[in-house]
Amino acid sequence: MTKRDLSSGMSEKEYYETRASEAEFLSWYQKQDLPKYERPSVTADMVAYCFVEGQMKLLVIKRRAHPYQNRFALVGGFLEKTEDAYEACIREVKEEVNLIIPREKVEQLMTVSSPQRDPRGWVITIAHLVYLPKEAIEEVEAGDDAKEVLFLDVDFKKASCSLEGRELTAEDFAFDHYQIIQESMRRIQGRLDWNPTFLYLLEEPFTVYEATDLVNTISSRRPIVSNNFLVKYKDFVEEAGVKRVPKKKPKKVYRLKRDI
Structure with a gap:
């Protein structure tokens, strides 16, 4: 701190906060009793x-x-x-x-x-x-x-x-x-309707039926049917192929879009 700064009435605190370099300020700050804040x-x-x-x-x-x-x-x-x-x-x-x-x-x-x-x-x-x-x-x-x-x-x-x-x-x-x-x-x-990150609870890729089951487990509202899942969540999921089960028709599977 210079004599000029002292003669102008500038306090030491004001000098280091406004005139000194950041490195000088940080060095000064660590040595002060004040300001000292509780650190949780x-x-x-x-x-x-x-x-x-x-x-x-x-x-x-x-x-x-x-x-x-x-x-x-x-x-x-x-x-x-x-x-x-x-x-x-x-x-x-x-x-x-x-x-x-x-x-x-x-x-x-x-x-x-x-x-x-x-x-x-x-x-x-x-x-x-x-x-x-x-x-x-x-x-x-x-x-x-x-x-x-x-x-x-x-x-x-x-x-x-x-x-x-x-x-x-x-x-x-x-x-x-x-x-x-x-x-x-x-x-x-x-956030059920607009940010369904809870779908990460499902093993990917998942079927519409699995996703509907999860939605109805979480939601406190009237249950939805599987046919309405894609209507409701089409902007948040994308197709990820098909799931083949012996002696059954292949089912489309989905995953949560990564950019939601």
């Missing part, structure tokens, strides 16, 4: 759905350790310095349940920044929707943070989760994960 930790949590034999399933873990020991939690974890939230999702799914998922099957859902949401301190979470293949039911394995890996039954029409016939409440879940799950169902239903 950041996690990525995943509402990971799976569609199996006409039933929506939700992947959760039973927490092995405190906080919320023995409660259900979404798969997730803290971001590392070298990754973004999407990369953290993919890594955490691999670490905790031994599954590798492609980037297109992960989409951001919401950010939750309530200061008191985690008893360990200020932890912001970036929640994501994750669409798992039906094979996930057989392939998951518990990782370090999981005492047990489970698939809950999900009823989109009732906005409820259950395990072995018992409907779960917010008290059964860690943190605010129950509320995040509720928001995920609202989000998928709200």
Whole structure:
């Protein structure tokens, strides 16, 4: 900072913010007591759905350790310095349940920044929707943070989760994960007509009948018939050949367009 700057009444803070180089500013900034902001930790949590034999399933873990020991939690974890939230999702799914998922099957859902949401301190979470293949039911394995890996039954029409016939409440879940799950169902239903990424739950290529079954499982409205699926979703899917079944007429199959 020069004598001229001092004589003009310019403060040190103003000088480094407006006159110094960016490198000089950053060096000065790191040494100051002020401005100093609280730095929250950041996690990525995943509402990971799976569609199996006409039933929506939700992947959760039973927490092995405190906080919320023995409660259900979404798969997730803290971001590392070298990754973004999407990369953290993919890594955490691999670490905790031994599954590798492609980037297109992960989409951001919401950010939750309530200061008191985690008893360990200020932890912001970036929640994501994750669409798992039906094979996930057989392939998951518990990782370090999981005492047990489970698939809950999900009823989109009732906005409820259950395990072995018992409907779960917010008290059964860690943190605010129950509320995040509720928001995920609202989000998928709200975008049913104009952004049907939920079709990633189907094994590609899929038939019209398989897709109609999924739509009717998610939708809280009047069920659609298979003949109306292409009328409703023709702008979002494309033909991907035919599916041949012995002694039956070949059926056209479809996939979700990658640019939706």
